[in-house]
Amino acid sequence: MASVPAVSLIVPTFNEAGNIDELLDGVCAALPEEWDVEVLFVDDSTDDTPEVIEKAAVRCPMRVSVLHREVPEGGLGGAVVAGIAQTSAPWIVVMDADLQHPPRLLPELVEAGERAGAELVVASRYADGGSRGGLDGGYRMAVSGVSTAVTKALFPRLLRGVSDPMSGFFAIRREAIERAGREDGAGQDGGLRPLGYKILLELAVRCRPRGVAEVPYEFGERFAGESKSTVREGLRFLRHLAELRSSDKRARMVAFGLIGVSGFVPNLLALWALTGATSLHYAVAEVLANQLGVLWNFALLDFLVYRSAKQGHWAGRLLGFAALSNADLLARIPLMMLLVEQAGIGPVPATVISLVVVFLVRFLLVDTLIYRR
Numbered sequence: 066m067a068s069v070p071a072v073s074l075i076v077p078t079f080n081e082a083g084n085i086d087e088l089l090d091g092v093c094a095a096l097p098e099e100w101d102v103e104v105l106f107v108d109d110s111t112d113d114t115p116e117v118i119e120k121a122a123v124r125c126p127m128r129v130s131v132l133h134r135e136v137p138e139g140g141l142g143g144a145v146v147a148g149i150a151q152t153s154a155p156w157i158v159v160m161d162a163d164l165q166h167p168p169r170l171l172p173e174l175v176e177a178g179e180r181a182g183a184e185l186v187v188a189s190r191y192a193d194g195g196s197r198g199g200l201d202g203g204y205r206m207a208v209s210g211v212s213t214a215v216t217k218a219l220f221p222r223l224l225r226g227v228s229d230p231m232s233g234f235f236a237i238r239r240e241a242i243e244r245a246g247r248e249d250g251a252g253q254d255g256g257l258r259p260l261g262y263k264i265l266l267e268l269a270v271r272c273r274p275r276g277v278a279e280v281p282y283e284f285g286e287r288f289a290g291e292s293k294s295t296v297r298e299g300l301r302f303l304r305h306l307a308e309l310r311s312s313d314k315r316a317r318m319v320a321f322g323l324i325g326v327s328g329f330v331p332n333l334l335a336l337w338a339l340t341g342a343t344s345l346h347y348a349v350a351e352v353l354a355n356q357l358g359v360l361w362n363f364a365l366l367d368f369l370v371y372r373s374a375k376q377g378h379w380a381g382r383l384l385g386f387a388a389l390s391n392a393d394l395l396a397r398i399p400l401m402m403l404l405v406e407q408a409g410i411g412p413v414p415a416t417v418i419s420l421v422v423v424f425l426v427r428f429l430l431v432d433t434l435i436y437r438r
């Protein structure tokens with residue numbers, strides 16, 4: 066090798082005092098002395114983890130420091146992003162502090178990337194030779210298996226070659242993150258908006274690293290303390306998936322269409338109730354009932370599809386959305402007449418064409434004007 070690898074090792078910690086000595090000993094023993102390594106703990110602890118780290122660091126030949134966050138933003142993922150911003154080596158390696166990720170694999174992660182010319186190397190429990198031994202109980206095993214399968218199905222192209230997108234143990238070239246930031250004008254952190262635990266997923270989807278390699282490993286038992294993952298973390302993960310998926314315009318359009326179709330249910334229910342319980346003319350009743358469908362669509366879109374793109378007050382967005390949705394109805398009639406009378410198209414295909422055109426125009430207007438995507 067022409068030059069020795071330079072690595073920033075980032076370890077997120079939340080009350081891991083009992084694991085630090087074992088971890089640092091393992092890390093120091095694993096990494097070749099001539100490598101240029103800095104270890105950064107990004108700590109959100111409420112116990113004495115930072116003091117324990119400072120004490121243990123003295124025994125280590127490499128640079129070890131602690132970034133203690135008084136305001137822990139974004140949980141584990143936020144900690145990793147903060148760590149990326151604080152370090153500078155071309156290779157970034159992320160690992161947990163509880164020794165479920167074996168430190169002796171550290172050199173192999175970087176070497177595999179150098180060898181294959183890959184920008185991302187994932188330590189995988191699912192690759193041949195890996196295992197999920199340390200996942201306590203069939204329940205966590207099943208949850209992990211299902212969420213991995215769903216995630217891979219949602220991002221077939223971007224996660225090609227990544228058998229373990231939920232891994233918390235991986236190496237990535239800083240250049241991949243910086244390039245992503247330059248491309249979408251988001252700055253050095255590549256526009257990362259991690260939500261909770263799944264930082265690798267965030268990096269793989271948003272940064273599109275060139276080339277992926279994997280190193281199989283056995284997910285060990287926790288050395289000391291207990292896991293910080295919770296059911297709430299699971300819900301955060303679902304929101305994270307929705308948000309990542311909808312950063313793609315085509316996927317947003319599909320979601321827009323599906324939500325639009327689902328809006329027929331409240332619309333029809335309201336029409337049925339209004340015509341049954343009042344003496345309103347059915348046309349007036351439909352105009353009113355339509356508003357319920359609009360409200361329904363808005364709530365789902367605003368909460369799921371455009372969660373991270375919201376601008377201004379929700380009432381403003383709702384007003385704009387309702388105006389566009391109602392204009393939709395008005396615009397379709399002249400469009401149909403144009404198609405039938407000027408272009409000589411039959412009324413049924415003309416209706417289909419006008420529905421599609423109006424849908425596309427409405428999607429584009431909502432997407433760009435209301436949510437500026």
Ligand code: GDD
Pocket residue numbers: 076077078079080081107108109110137139140141144160161162163165231232233234262263264284291292293294
């Ligand atoms: N700074 C910071 N802030 N660190 C945190 C936080 C937080 O809010 N929450 C957890 N951590 C740290 C823990 O201290 C530990 O070092 C690491 O993140 C992982 O937390 P665990 O609670 O041990 O997670 P797990 O074992 O259930 O799951 C881990 O391994 C899986 C397999 O690789 C995570 O890394 C998962 O994302 C991963 O899928």
Ligand code: MN
Pocket residue numbers: 161163165287292
């Ligand atoms: Mn763990």
